[in-house]
Amino acid sequence: MKMADQTVVVLRRNRPGTKAENFYRWCDEAYEEMDSTLVVQQYIQQTIRLDHNNIDTILNAPETQDEGVWKYEHLRQFCMELNGLAVRLQGECQPSTCTQMTATEQWIFLCAAHKTPKECPAIDYTRHTLDGAACLLNSNKYFPSRVSIKESSVAKLGSVCRRVYRIFSHAYFHHRQIFDEFERMKRIRSERSRCGNSTVGEVPV
Amino acid sequence: MGVGGSGFQKRRRSCGPAGVRGGNGCHGMRLPRMDETSSQNQLAGSGSPAGVANRQNLEEPNQRIQYSIPGILHFIQHEWARFEMERSQWELERAELQAKIAFLNGERKGQENLKNDLVRRIKMLEYALKQERAKYHKLKYGTELVQGDMNPPVEEGGEEVRVDPDAILSTNTNVSWKQSRHLLRQYLQEIGYTDTIIDLRSNRVRSLLGISSGENEENHNSTPAVNGSDTTKRQPDPNRWNPQSTLEAQIRDAEKAVIDNFAFLRSEGMEMDEDDDEEDAEEEEDVHGLKSPKAVKTLDVDDVDGEPVELDHEFPFLPDVEDNPPPLRFGSFHLSDDTAPCEQGWEGVVKSAYRSFCQCSHSPGSPRFIVSPAAGVMGFGPARRGYGGPGGEDDALVEGLGELAQLTVNNEADASYDEPTLITASEDATLKLWNLQKTVPAKKSASLDVEPVYTFRGHLGPVLCLAMSGDGEKCYSGGIDGTIRIWNIPSSNIDPYDSYEPSVVAGSLSGHTDAVWGLTFNPQRQHLISCAADSTVRLWSADTRSPLLYTYSVERGRPPFSGWGNTDTKGCEPLWQNPEMEMKVKLAQGCSGQPELS
Numbered sequence: 001m002k003m004a005d006q007t008v009v010v011l012r013r014n015r016p017g018t019k020a021e022n023f024y025r026w027c028d029e030a031y032e033e034m035d036s037t038l039v040v041q042q043y044i045q046q047t048i049r050l051d052h053n054n055i056d057t058i059l060n061a062p063e064t065q066d067e068g069v070w071k072y073e074h075l076r077q078f079c080m081e082l083n084g085l086a087v088r089l090q091g092e093c094q095p096s097t098c099t100q101m102t103a104t105e106q107w108i109f110l111c112a113a114h115k116t117p118k119e120c121p122a123i124d125y126t127r128h129t130l131d132g133a134a135c136l137l138n139s140n141k142y143f144p145s146r147v148s149i150k151e152s153s154v155a156k157l158g159s160v161c162r163r164v165y166r167i168f169s170h171a172y173f174h175h176r177q178i179f180d181e182f183e184r185m186k187r188i189r190s191e192r193s194r195c196g197n198s199t200v201g202e203v204p205v
Numbered sequence: 206m207g208v209g210g211s212g213f214q215k216r217r218r219s220c221g222p223a224g225v226r227g228g229n230g231c232h233g234m235r236l237p238r239m240d241e242t243s244s245q246n247q248l249a250g251s252g253s254p255a256g257v258a259n260r261q262n263l264e265e266p267n268q269r270i271q272y273s274i275p276g277i278l279h280f281i282q283h284e285w286a287r288f289e290m291e292r293s294q295w296e297l298e299r300a301e302l303q304a305k306i307a308f309l310n311g312e313r314k315g316q317e318n319l320k321n322d323l324v325r326r327i328k329m330l331e332y333a334l335k336q337e338r339a340k341y342h343k344l345k346y347g348t349e350l351v352q353g354d355m356n357p358p359v360e361e362g363g364e365e366v367r368v369d370p371d372a373i374l375s376t377n378t379n380v381s382w383k384q385s386r387h388l389l390r391q392y393l394q395e396i397g398y399t400d401t402i403i404d405l406r407s408n409r410v411r412s413l414l415g416i417s418s419g420e421n422e423e424n425h426n427s428t429p430a431v432n433g434s435d436t437t438k439r440q441p442d443p444n445r446w447n448p449q450s451t452l453e454a455q456i457r458d459a460e461k462a463v464i465d466n467f468a469f470l471r472s473e474g475m476e477m478d479e480d481d482d483e484e485d486a487e488e489e490e491d492v493h494g495l496k497s498p499k500a501v502k503t504l505d506v507d508d509v510d511g512e513p514v515e516l517d518h519e520f521p522f523l524p525d526v527e528d529n530p531p532p533l534r535f536g537s538f539h540l541s542d543d544t545a546p547c548e549q550g551w552e553g554v555v556k557s558a559y560r561s562f563c564q565c566s567h568s569p570g571s572p573r574f575i576v577s578p579a580a581g582v583m584g585f586g587p588a589r590r591g592y593g594g595p596g597g598e599d600d601a602l603v604e605g606l607g608e609l610a611q612l613t614v615n616n617e618a619d620a621s622y623d624e625p626t627l628i629t630a631s632e633d634a635t636l637k638l639w640n641l642q643k644t645v646p647a648k649k650s651a652s653l654d655v656e657p658v659y660t661f662r663g664h665l666g667p668v669l670c671l672a673m674s675g676d677g678e679k680c681y682s683g684g685i686d687g688t689i690r691i692w693n694i695p696s697s698n699i700d701p702y703d704s705y706e707p708s709v710v711a712g713s714l715s716g717h718t719d720a721v722w723g724l725t726f727n728p729q730r731q732h733l734i735s736c737a738a739d740s741t742v743r744l745w746s747a748d749t750r751s752p753l754l755y756t757y758s759v760e761r762g763r764p765p766f767s768g769w770g771n772t773d774t775k776g777c778e779p780l781w782q783n784p785e786m787e788m789k790v791k792l793a794q795g796c797s798g799q800p801e802l803s
Contacts, residue, residue, distance in 0.1 A: 019738040020666075020685045020720045080633045087634065087662045095704065113702045121704070127660065128702045135656045144402050148394075 012042070024049055031062045037147060040065065040073040048077070068149035071157050072137070075164075079133045082164060085171060086126050088178045093170075098122035103169030112163065122174070126167050133160045322396050410655065414641055626658075626697040630682050632667035635660050640697035658701050663690050663710055669720060670735075675728025679711060683721030683735055689714040689745070714745055 012026050028050065031043050047058045059074075101109040101122045110117035113128035120128060137143060137160070142153040171179040625641040637657035666685040673680050683689045691711040719739035726733050733745040 016669075016722045018720065020687070023667075023685065023720075083634050083662060084665060087665060090662060090705075090707075111702075123705050124702075127662070127705055131657070131660050131701065134660075139656075140406055144406075147390075 040069055040146075041076065044073055044077050066148065068151075068154050068157075069147060071154075072143065072146075072149055075133075075157055075161060076137055078161075079130060079137065079164060082130060082167060085167065085178070085182050086130055088182060089123065089126060089171060089175060092175055092178060093123045093126070095121035095123060098170070098174060101125035101166065101170060103166060103173050109163075109166050112159075122170050126170075129163045129167060133164060136160060318397075325396065414655070626694075628671060628673070628680055628694070630668035630671040634664045634666055634668060634684070635662055636664075636668060636671065636680070636682055636692070637661070638694065638697065656701065658697055658699060659695055659709075661690075661692050661709065663692075663713070664688070669722050670724040672724040672726040672733065674726055675731075681724055681726065681733055683717075683724050683737070685720040687715065687717040687719055687721060687737065687739075689717070689721055689724065689733070689735055716743055716745075717741065 014023050028046055029042075031039070034042055036042065043062075044058065051057070099121050100119055101111065103109075108119065109125065111120040111125045111128050113132040136156060142156055143149065168179075171182075627639040627641060628636055629639065630636045638659040638661070639655060640658045641655065661682075664682065664684040664686060668682050668684040670683045671680060672682075678694055680692050680694055681689055682692065690713040693709050693711045695706065695709060714733075714735075717735065717737040717739055719737050721735050721737040723736040724733065725735075731746060734742060735745065736742045
């Protein structure tokens, strides 16, 4: 973004060749000054980078922001980060050990990514749910725009949130070590459970 | 039936004692009665009245023959049932026809609305065009252009969006631009923003997939106003409806936005790119023409067509990087450098276009990054959505190559050579495999999505580079974590929601200590070359147990990105630059297997 009058411009770019430690080293911008179509995602990522423990800042939407879009972008970010957990689970969560997707003993979760809900093993549930969430959040049909969300699609956010949260529960109960390690790194769960609460209403665990 | 039968029996009996006189009649009657029995078997009611009538004709004197109540009732019942059935059939038909009528009405209304919208659009375009012409003329000649009918098209209820010429001409008028953008957004919502977007996007998807599409909306884009001689070259043949025209349009838009000095215009263009709103693209083009003729010298991509080799000298490059000879780089980018060209030409275009643009952006002195049109192209959808979905060309313009990691942003894309598959690697730490021939069936035919077939998970951080093996069976990806992972590519026809196959993960090569930024594969020798931010270039052999063959360190600077040049049987030519200078390193592999530097 180069302007004719040479004002300070933030180039939010990791140039090829950037070292890993230098990634994302650009100045922070205030929300109002951001000028792009993906302001919300940018802003969320920025606040997370600043301090991933500061859950309040991360979750509070700026005043002018549309609620639906805010939730959508948070869910998006959530799914992205959850990939990391899935990668770690991939090694440990085998279909032979975790044959069903459960958290506590009472519930078995069926995978909704198939035509008829199927009882997938935990690792499959995780993969399918994350992939399904990605497809849904990216689909033209339900979310054609990122600056305004259709009313009919807002309900989908809740169900995606719910399913994705189950991945957390399973990891918490069955793969505690991985969960703790991941949680320490990312502090996601507490944050997201709060966000999830607002979206879904009531989240188990 | 029993009742009718007994009634029949009664009649017979009554006929019996009638004697001779009745006998004949009886006999005569017996036959018809036989028939009546059989017909009574099907429809009891109708038999008996006929029988009754017959009997009455033949045996008038026999007054003892009565209608039997059960028979009559039966008859009535059956007639009633028949009538009811017929009536319900009629009702059904009526309902069907009514539904059809309603549907057709609805369709007609829809068509009318569409027509109205298009007409409105045309009017707006015309108005904008006239405005621009006036402006241009005024600037060029200092006088007013005499034009008939400069009135903005009258809308019923909608507010006309005027582009204030003064605002454009002055520098840095973000506020007014924001306002007009906001107005425009409202207006777009009025006219059915989302639907239009879906239509446009799906058309684009179709075009890129090679599916012929009836409506040619992109042609709007291909008739810009001719302002100045420099822009004449930019007019592609409007009749050329091939995948490249879409690509060109996007590339053109992308270019113009970047090249220009005016950020607000670019940001406008960027957003409009996302919306693919041609009217603003038009405006922007014209304004560019006005602004500074030299800035209008855009990368001429008219020559981008099916054969990737033709990305060549036709690029009148950015004015302030004239010292930078693009042709070498562009010329050396052949998708088909080592294997047969892609079946689907557009993939080659995408890849080579992507690489070429990466190259431009890395020329020293040029602080600008041009978005990978691959990113733009592949990312349809607000996020793109990956293809369909993924990411859009929106963010990438300003934010760099997929910085804003949409779920499946396309930093890097690699196409398989035989099948229409594509693998993309993204900052969200996944790679996704796409089957370009499989689109998501949608009830609304307007929205066409392509969804990933498989997701490769393994990296613990953004994936920065990608290379395919020669046979298309394996792929290699390098990420910020310094590892290079090998993947066995599953078939592109699998069910996306299949069970997890651990065999897809085929290992990982570690050795680099920092982010791996470039990968290339040499199929003749089955070697993989990687360069990373730790200032090393490593040569790997994928098959052996100790894969790392050689490490080459660069003393000064670091090799951020390799423009992978020719890979011939002898060696491969990674080119890289660092901020200080350009360095071209040729790694020729002699018989000893040691790379030589030149």
